[in-house]
Amino acid sequence: GEEGTASDEIQELTIKFAHVVSENTPKHQGGLAMKEYIEEHSGGKIKVEIYPNSSLFGDQDEYQNLVANNIQFIAPDVTKFVGHNPQFNVPALPFLFDNDEAAIAFWDGEKGKEILNSLESDGVIGLYMWPNGGKHITNNERPLVTPEDFNGLKFRTQGGQVLEELYTTLGAGSESIPFSELYTALDQGVVDGQENTFSNIESKKFDEVQDYMSVMNHTRVDYAIFTNTTFWNSMNDATKEIVQAGVEEGTRVAREESQKLNAAAYEIIKERGETEIIELTPEQIEVFRQVLEPIYEEFESAIGADIIEAARAANEEYGNATE
């Protein structure tokens, strides 16, 4: 901003934050924390409106509306951007991160920032990763303990070439079925299984219609909060300081809530007892890791050896090995 003497005055603004998940999610809680912080610290000069549940824009159109500055923040699943930049495939790479901390450390690190900033030519900046958690596999046929158990099964994924390759490597098939149809599709056996975070499995009650759940933690769902350069550069220092701090507060809350929510969801699934839970041992995980290793070779050139290197380093430092 070139407001001259007024540049230390907080600007009057309305900030719109649109996302596609419901209100009882870490993402929405993070958004609320952000709203509260910014509105309070700006003395009400900055208003933050949150649009959950795709009520304003959905998965397919929020990006271009961010670019057009019709909204100022979105927080999509980063793998939605694999079509823009294949490096966003990181959360879909098998067994890359042991836990949220390792994934956060990667995305907060240099290489992670590089990926998040790779959309700058479109006028989009990625600020922070907001975790959703590790994914686990449910199915209706048999307990999945070894790679051979996957043979011939059909899984639903949210799409993407890495996940497709992952299931192909395990001798299984994958289909992308809309999330809203998934419960019925599982119930009626259109597909045999699916992969999701504990919180999604619990809230959508997939355990009711799936006999087995393997706690695999093989891939992840991670969101990131994005803003656009038009908006970001229009703020003067005083304003930007508050908004930046608000985003950080939202990030803190979203990260904290995500862990709490997944832990609670796992407990609920156990209590409901609808599905047989298989917790894989480190040795059993290792077998999968070996079998799925070729995926790294296949996607190394697209994603970048340095990226994978950095992710592994983050996992060395923050993953389970340190405990």
Add this chain to the structure above:
Amino acid sequence: MKVLSKIENIFTAVFLLAGTGISLYSVFMRYVVGSSQSWATEIFTMLFVWAIFIGFSTALRDDSHIVIDVVYDRVGPGMKKVCEIVTLIVGTAFSAFFIWAGMDMVLTAYAQGIRTIDVGVPIWITYLIMPIAGVLLLIRFIEKAYRFFTNKVDLEKGDEAEWQQ
């Protein structure tokens, strides 16, 4: 115009039937052969979307878009003319908007280099249908305008109940 109609009809029919075929093929592969075709959903949905966008103009051509006749049926020929002119203006503006915004989306997506998630088709190619649909709509409105101003339009014809399935 007859040639254009033929082309539109062929394309929409081919897209619809091909989409139906691909989806049924994936059902067959999944259920009978036991092998999932993860590309099928994205492709057949895209084919249907293309058919539908072209359909906007064929529906206009065949008067299949729903209109509200309550006022129109009760006014004199002068007012009916006003109705026709307003429809032509609004429709032309709407088509022009379709072309402009559609082109803008195609160029943006092209510059951004986005691809679809499953099959990896550049997304600007799938978006091409937006300006194309705009051009087709515009052609139909221009045709209507031409008929109107050369008095080839039968105003009473509008009274006929048009019904859709």
Add this chain to the structure above:
Amino acid sequence: MATVVLLLLLFVFLFLRVPVAISLGASSIVALLLVDFSVNTVIQKMFSGINSTTLMAIPGFVLAGLLMAKGGISKYLIDCIRVWIGHTKGGLSVVTVVTCMIFAAISGSSPATAAAIGAIMIPMMVNAGYDKKYAMGLVASAGTLGILIPPSIPLILYGAVSEESTGKLFSAGILPGLLLGGVLIVYAIFIAYRKNYGGLEKVPMSERWQPTIKAFWGLIMPVLILGSIYTGVVTPTEASFLAVLYSIIVSVFIYRELTWDKFTKIMSESVNTTAMIFLIIASALVFGMFLTTEQVPQAFAAWVSDSEFNKWTFLIIVNILFFILGMFLEPTAIILITLPILLPIIQALDINVIHFAIIMVVNMELGMITPPVGLNLFVVSGIVKDKVENVIKGVVPFFGLFIFVLILIMLFPEISLFLTR
């Protein structure tokens, strides 16, 4: 301010006979310009609203419906039902309702149902001495079952907006559909006694089997389509394509009534119908987007929660709203415009989202036969070449029946929910 301009423009356009979809789209774009929205993204909203695998069941069921209507399947269905129950008191009117119910179980649309059955049954009833207005009203009304008995285009759309499973919503429509069909049958018999409408000549048992066997392929179609969904062979969208394939096979190879000429006409008609529906969907999304950025739904939701309406007051208000909107708008547009506003409220009031879907669809059925804009009225008037006014006179007595069934469905959620469990 922009909202006022939007509504004003919308009504001016609508009443000047600009197509509904274009009226909605154009007035919303103008309103968005007024609030400094970058409208170049509007078209992407339209594209992504259409680009939904769930919604692709609509072209599937539209095409299948046309193939059945014109490829012999509906004709032989009617023949079959007629030989079995045509001789009873008011037999032809009962046949009309029953065939509408069967056709509804294969087709997702009400006008398609009314057209397919009405084209054959109305002339037959009139020839047998039925009052023409009554016959037209009966077909227009029974035809609306097309969207209640699954498959159903509005239920597919409702599922896409509310993220409820289409399969579950379909199950929820079955019993209410049977109930409404049953009420119509009882009413038809009652009218037959009062007006002394007779039955047809009784067909001897030995002559009933031939038409039944002929109709076999149509009769098993509902079982096949719904069965393939509920046994997990296919998703509802894929089921619609199975229905297309099945209708083509039956009408080409078994009935041999589908000529190439007929087929190309059916293709272009189904493209037009689908495009008409989807342009309304696309434009209604833009309309809804404008209202959302202007916080209109939020304000409405706040008003409802501040007024502390209980469930019943809310339902009564919503029913009145649907009735008024139903007079003017298409089910598609009504669902897309109102559902995003209503969903948070119905969840807050602890109303089951699937139960509400059925309440909404029965309201939409009523909307299809209320003037001035009622698709089924237009269809019936179109196929028998009679004035819309006469069809309206014919349907008015049925309004009470719909309201009666609506009340039952509201009072007893289990009618809708029993089969979803």
